[in-house]
Amino acid sequence: METILTITNLNKIFNKRVHAVKNVSFEIKKGNVYGILGPNGSGKSTTLGIVLNVVNKTSGDYQWFNGSLPTHEALKKVGAIIERPNFYPYMTAEENLKLVCKIKGIPYSKVFEKLELVGLLERKDSKFRTFSLGMKQRLAIASALLNDPEILILDEPTNGLDPQGIRQIRDLIKLIASQGTTILLASHLLDEVEKVCSHVVVLRYGETLYHGAVDGMLSNEGFFELKSDNIVLLKERLQKHTAVKDIKIEEDKVFVYLKDHLEADELNQYLFENGIILQHLVKRKNSLEEQFLQLTKTN
Structure with a gap:
């Protein structure tokens, strides 16, 4: 080119x-x-x-x-x-x-x-x-x-x-x-x-x-947006997963940030096998704004 x-x-x-x-x-x-x-x-x-x-x-x-x-x-x-x-x-x-x-x-x-x-x-x-x-x-x-x-x-x-x-x-x-x-x-x-x-x-x-x-x-690992009846137990199980970098709770939603690649079905299966049934699961990409803020913060 x-x-x-x-x-x-x-x-x-x-x-x-x-x-x-x-x-x-x-x-x-x-x-x-x-x-x-x-x-x-x-x-x-x-x-x-x-x-x-x-x-x-x-x-x-x-x-x-x-x-x-x-x-x-x-x-x-x-x-x-x-x-x-x-x-x-x-x-x-x-x-x-x-x-x-x-x-x-x-x-x-x-x-x-x-x-x-x-x-x-x-x-x-x-x-x-x-x-x-x-x-x-x-x-x-x-x-x-x-x-x-x-x-x-x-x-x-x-x-x-x-x-x-x-x-x-x-x-x-x-x-x-x-x-x-x-x-x-x-x-x-x-x-x-x-x-x-x-x-x-x-x-x-x-x-x-x-x-x-x-x-x-924008090609980062993104994050998951989750809902469950037992947020405390959900957080506890998520903290034990090797792909999870950070967890934030806002109102009734749990936001899961990744350090390694993880598909939605893999996370869903992992949580189900550990006694968690999800009411809501969405995988999202970080916006350019989030990436920009992270970039300027870490430099």
């Missing part, structure tokens, strides 16, 4: 004191949706700024397209939105995009194609100042796609949007990805990354805590 971007031991220090990015390394492969996940101040935007050549790195390296092109040429194959949409308020959506085309030497025919893609073709004659925040964001995405980039970079694409606007942007990201465009987005929203990304890079205080497939981050 073609490598779009390679980041190696990237560092950024501001004012000789603030180490915003610390030895960050990861690769972006063609055809995937990558999320850089972390709270504000984790180094997400700084990392994007460096690879887009708007922030100077302190040390380390990055290469676009395996170094086959100099950075300024490579960036012609990149679409990016790293700030709030900035269009002329008194001009229409079509006029604003045509101006971008004129500046970048892109055929005007792309304007209608991209407006249709982002669901704004019917509003092509509406002035930018009449747009909602979500519509402004979608117009910005249309603008970033005018040159048919190989990768689209988005910094906090749903920030400040209402639930409907968030859903529209998420659906749009999925649609763009389905058409073959690689996407890299920075977000502090776990839910956003879990719903739209195939791969994730988790940053905290500029350091990489995890990078790889979202499914890989």
Whole structure:
């Protein structure tokens, strides 16, 4: 699979004191949706700024397209939105995009194609100042796609949007990805990354805590949710099972966390043979949020 971007031991220090990015390394492969996940101040935007050549790195390296092109040429194959949409308020959506085309030497025919893609073709004659925040964001995405980039970079694409606007942007990201465009987005929203990304890079205080497939981050042993008439005896029996790591009781439910693989039918049989009849048994996966909290807690 073609490598779009390679980041190696990237560092950024501001004012000789603030180490915003610390030895960050990861690769972006063609055809995937990558999320850089972390709270504000984790180094997400700084990392994007460096690879887009708007922030100077302190040390380390990055290469676009395996170094086959100099950075300024490579960036012609990149679409990016790293700030709030900035269009002329008194001009229409079509006029604003045509101006971008004129500046970048892109055929005007792309304007209608991209407006249709982002669901704004019917509003092509509406002035930018009449747009909602979500519509402004979608117009910005249309603008970033005018040159048919190989990768689209988005910094906090749903920030400040209402639930409907968030859903529209998420659906749009999925649609763009389905058409073959690689996407890299920075977000502090776990839910956003879990719903739209195939791969994730988790940053905290500029350091990489995890990078790889979202499914890989979620592929843990999970936990069981149990109910029984005798919770005290149930807990006692569970503590003797070698696959059980931890047990928590909340109201009438017992949550069983594992250290080794264990199927539901195996646990059910074990408990039955030890005098426990279950009223309820469900095996669940830890959410990305639970994994993220566990990751940041143990590092």
